[in-house]
Amino acid sequence: MNDSEMMLEETAVYLEETAATDAVIREPNSYICRSFTRSSVLLTRTHLNYGVKGDVAVIRINSPNSKVNTLSQELHSEFMEVMNEVWSSSQIRSAVLISTKPGCFIAGADLNMLNACTTSQEVTQISQEAQKTFEKLEKSTKPVVAAINGSCLGGGLELAISCQYRIATKDKKTVLGSPEVLLGILPGAGATQRLPKMVGIPAAFDIMLTGRGIRADRAKKMGLVDQLVEPLGPGVKPSEERTIEYLEEVAITFAKGLADKKITPKRDKGLVEKLTSYALSIPFVRQQIYKKVEEKVRKQTKGLYPAPLKIIDVVKTGIEQGSNAGYLSESQRFGELAMTKESKALMGLYRGQTQCKKNKFGAPQKEVKQLAVLGAGLMGAGIAQVSVDKGLQTILKDTTLPALGRGQQQVFKGLNDKVKKKTLTSFERDTMFSNLIGQLDYRGFEKADMVIEAVFEDLNLKHRVLKEVEAVIPDHCVFASNTSALPIGEIATVSKRPEKVIGMHYFSPVDKMQLLEIITTEKTSKDTTASAVDVGLRQGKVIIVVKDGPGFYTTRCLAPMMSEVIRILQEGVGPKKLDSLTTSFGFPVGAATLVDEVGVDVAKHVAENLSKDFGERFAGGSLEMLRQMISKGFLGRKSGKGFYIYQEGVKNKNLNSDMDSILASLKMPSQPDVSSDEDIQYRLVTRFVNEAVLCLQEGVLATPTEGDIGAVFGLGFPPCLGGPFHFVDLYGAQKIVDRLRKYEAAYGKQFTPCQLLVDHANNPNKKFYQ
């Protein structure tokens, strides 16, 4: 078992939805052009083509050379051209808008188009153009049916809800949503005005403020789509292709029905819905809702994210002052938000996340089909869970039946929770659980393609396990070690085949945390790395690949910050105050709570090891505090007591008053000029950032992107800052160096800025992201 991981659930789910954009895409360009049998108009355009079936115009979107359709300026103008032809043609009475790209309707606005803008006016301009187009579409006298298969996000959703009718495939890949908020912006093409009318104010806020993706069946219940189409299996052509064709056929019948007024786009509202909409017609009720939502947002974002508040504001303006004011406000706030640091940071993270979901080491020679996990503890079972639910055959081995049983139950519970949430059927759960084989011996290891060990963090134990495993596995089998701090090179010293040894550092809880840190030694072969990345991607992870060294990247960045945490506590800042200072800076979990979650013993173990390697740079707090806590049994959450007291079922945790004597005995004087609230925050963050930059300087990190992704997704570095490297770029290297110098003067070498950071400070043109 390996407990030294972060418990940062909030960060894990953060941005998960944006990933949908990328995740939903499978085969590029696998669609086959269909010819129109009765087309009277056939013009070749780049992103669109259209033909006429009877009196229905069928407009098909498919941007060339891209896995997704994005709402670019080019697509926008082609769409207007086509619509003008539709409106002016006497033959056409209705239209169907459909994408022929598998798994994607329109995945959102073209982010490059926004990034190219240098002023908020330019962005506002883009927004207003889109608003105008969509308003024309909304007022179309010829009904337009949006036929949605695959991701329909951001601008794609805004386009769809401007149509008169929506039909969506009930496919897992069909996701509707407004993820703009996750990129620090707002929906800028009318969604803030249309959604509240369409699904009601509360649901509209939910969609726009969480940015979460909504599956088709739920969208139907909410009134976001009018009809569902079941995905088809194979017929005389591939199922994906036929499903799109079928969707088109169904959409055409509905388009005709709408034109003939046989179908009305209005849907029956249930009693609850009617009551809600009645309640919302009362201004007082609406004011209460705005207030409540705003309170909740402020509490959750600590005021660090401007976008959600602006969304509330724009929705409010539209409802209370009319749609002209609403549209104007939407476009202006959109322009302003696009220029904020937060938005740039979040967009950078989004791009980084996309990059870290690719295997830059290429396909491994042999795909891992049989996985074995050693150790059925929290980590081992977690790794097994994210493997079996992707169809990987997995052996879970432990040494005792109770330990194994606990691990198997953890996997089952993880899957069963999804059944309760209805994202899995019980049958799917059972088939997935069948991929897991629990055992106490090494039977079947001769067929394993990869073994991931997740045994106790003890070098001797890891050596013993490695030798045992190498005696039974085939030559091609990769041996991966899940450790948070033990150098992989040291583990590999007893290996007969060090080129097959690699580190795979998972974060706890494995099924929630998106990050996987892969550690390569000088001897690790490229194919071994490719294989580890491949397995990680199949497990759904965002992956950074770093060089071996004490603490690798993530643990190494965290350690100096933790040292500072202890120092700050010694200086008399209470755990509660420290927690609030860190969360208000944007960390999802407070620093003192983090120590409790990680485990005091683990923190001490890591800190001792790393301070041996790094010496004074990791100085600051006294490890004596951790030692005393351990001697009193205050190991953190797992022992029920740490800085706080943890009781089953009690939500609000209380301070552990027995800590007072320890804190008092180790008390150190604080220095007033470096102990303001802001200074405390920066003492923590600058040490983190300095170490991260040093990792890049030393080559532990290959790219700043991986540094940012690792910090945000593994350690909960504030997403609004975009990770340490984005932070340096956006905040300014000079300012950070100044701060470090100031603290260096007060405390010493642990604050000495590294050379790369100094270089950046000296040359303002130097940026980690150009």
Next chain:
Amino acid sequence: MNQNFKMTSLLTYTFKNLPSTSKWALRFCVRPLSSSSQLQAAAASQTKSKKTLAKPNIRNIVVVDGVRIPFLLSGTSYKDLMPHDLARAALLGLLHQTSVPKDVVDYIVFGTVIQEVKTSNVAREAALGAGFSDKTPAHTVTMACISSNQAMTTAVGLIASGQCDVVVAGGVELMSDVPIRHSRKMRKMMLDLNKAKTLAQRLSVISKFRLNFLSPELPAVSEFSTSETMGHSADRLAAAFAISREEQDEYALRSHSLAKRAQDEGLLSDIVPFKVPGRDTVTQDNGIRPSSLDQMAKLKPAFIKPYGTVTAANSSFLTDGASAVLIMAEEKALAMGYKPKAYLRDFMYVSQDPKDQLLLGPTYATPKVLEKAGLTMNDIDAFEFHEAFSGQILANLKAMDSDWFAQNYMGRKAKVGSPPLEKFNNWGGSLSLGHPFGATGCRLVMAAANRLRKEGGQYGLVAACAAGGQGHAMIVEAYPK
């Protein structure tokens, strides 16, 4: 009362079948002439244009004859009966039709799908009730809509391996009554109550009762693995193969029209009348209702609303019924003086994706069984395919005719080709005759055998799809006249 009922139905048979007894008498006269099997084979080879499918060192297995009670819409005349009543009626009909002495029957196998919990081995209860020797073992098999196919091939296996010489195979389904259970919570409470010894214990169990315990549990109508109902899957299948509502309605109309004609012309000779206690004697199927395309077009889709294509009119309906066939080793049949109706030859079970290819069993099974028998589509004179839905039949025909499907999903080089419609389900099918899940297989085999005799062909191909994404096909070879 049961005894009484048995007597009446026996009497009815005797009475109703009087005209046919003369035919039987004739056959008994003929029997001595053909008692030598060698002579028989020689005669056969002279009259046949095609080779026979006999295999060296494997016993030839024949269907002596087979019967079924009329297939009825559930909720009609059979609605007060139990499944073993129907099965018993079929067995008695078979005994009567073939005059086989009960004690020569070595074994009895029946297929059924929705089991009546009181008679879970319905084969045994029906056999005992029909007066078979209590020394004749019987078992029940289940394989969704191909349960009685499984019963027949089980019989084939028992005979081929030399375990038995004479086996009765059949199937039964009673959809008028299905086991509706108490909820799991209620069941648990009742079982706990049973174990409770003292009043206090009982009270404590009863105190846990909640009103929602009373909500009943129905037998699953949907596929367990996918939670999708079969009609829903059929609608998607039809859409996947781009089969229109009109095509489906036309095919359903064809089925009903052909069934009506077969009924009127007396071709459905496997039917034995059934005197239902307290009701009139049932003599014919009651689900055959040729309608018009206009009438059918008015129906709303039953599963995918509002734009799906599968309706009540182009789906098979819930049916009550039972069937039974007498299967023997050829030499045994001949030794007993029988003139069998057909050989049961190669057969094949297949299974595939229960989600998207739930009903494509025939497509997968057909080329395989033909290959195994060394035949091609052209060799088949009578096709008898189970019609679950019009859309399912038409999808199978299209799939069999698609090289793309054969190459991408069946791992074959080329399509097998689709059966010509003029040889296909000529006397109606499950859509019109009805589909008692467990009993359809025997009906298909007897329809194929009777058609070959009537129409003069040599080979029949029987195929069916089944829940769970399974399928079956079998070659039936006409017994030389």
